Amino acid sequence: TQLLEQSPQFLSIQEGENLTVYCNSSSVFSSLQWYRQEPGEGPVLLVTVVTGGEVKKLKRLTFQFGDARKDSSLHITAAQPGDTGLYLCAGATSGTYKYIFGTGTRLKVLA
Amino acid sequence: ETGVTQTPRHLVMGMTNKKSLKCEQHLGHNAMYWYKQSAKKPLELMFVYSLEERVENNSVPSRFSPECPNSSHLFLHLHTLQPEDSALYLCASSQQRGRGVYNEQFFGPGTRLTVL
Numbered sequence: 001t002q003l004l005e006q007s008p009q010f011l012s013i014q015e016g017e018n019l020t021v022y023c024n025s026s027s028v029f030s031s032l033q034w035y036r037q038e039p040g041e042g043p044v045l046l047v048t049v050v051t052g053g054e055v056k057k058l059k060r061l062t063f064q065f066g067d068a069r070k071d072s073s074l075h076i077t078a079a080q081p082g083d084t085g086l087y088l089c090a091g092a093t094s095g096t097y098k099y100i101f102g103t104g105t106r107l108k109v110l111a
Numbered sequence: 112e113t114g115v116t117q118t119p120r121h122l123v124m125g126m127t128n129k130k131s132l133k134c135e136q137h138l139g140h141n142a143m144y145w146y147k148q149s150a151k152k153p154l155e156l157m158f159v160y161s162l163e164e165r166v167e168n169n170s171v172p173s174r175f176s177p178e179c180p181n182s183s184h185l186f187l188h189l190h191t192l193q194p195e196d197s198a199l200y201l202c203a204s205s206q207q208r209g210r211g212v213y214n215e216q217f218f219g220p221g222t223r224l225t226v227l
Contacts, residue, residue: 004153033215033216035218040220040221040223041220041221042115042117042201042203042218042219042220042221043154043201043218044218045215045216045217045218048215088154090154090216097142097159097161097166097167098156098159098167099156099216100153101153101154102153103153104153
């Protein structure tokens with residue numbers, strides 16, 4: 001069974017701090033996506049990474065796909081209250097319809 | 112309307128009721144999905160429709176019955192549900208670009224279902 005473990009599960013930090021969220025698996029994925037979900041809403045896609053070692057930046061967010069395509073990280077610089085939400089990673093395997101979702105990291109940024 | 116829409120946003124039903132959830136995508140995609148999101152659990156894939164054909168049925172109880180009349184619409188028919196079925200039900204769509212190759216998924220806002 002493919003699993004994606006995210007850590008930490010919960011994170012509460014002050015505005016301006018940096019943080020990193022990890023997404024780990026023993027399985028290889030052809031692509032990996034990161035989403036942010038706010039209460040009462042569906043997940044919103046932030047980024048897709050497809051190449052081992054790939055790094056993508058989205059303003060203050062930096063995403064990295066592991067060299068072996070089994071893990072990924074999300075780094076937020078100078079967090080702001082608007083970054084508060086549930087962060088989900090999802091791995092896809094080519095040749096299947098399935099996206100395996102991670103356990104989620106709930107982030108709260110205090111003003 | 113843009114993106115993926117879902118109705119109703121909230122639903123409370125008794126165990127003997129029959130109700131339906133509706134999803135509509137305005138993105139021109141050819142694949143649609145139903146997910147269940149429960150507290151403290153990862154998103155669980157329930158059903159996948161590709162080109163209006165069901166291609167995945169992830170061991171979902173028969174009290175959940177999907178319907179995909181065309182590539183833009185997806186329904187989830189509910190009957191004789193249990194309290195443990197209370198959850199956020201999310202619809203998503205994506206574009207199939209080749210055999211088994213799917214582009215990113217875009218989610219709707221979800222239907223918050225409570226079964227009494």
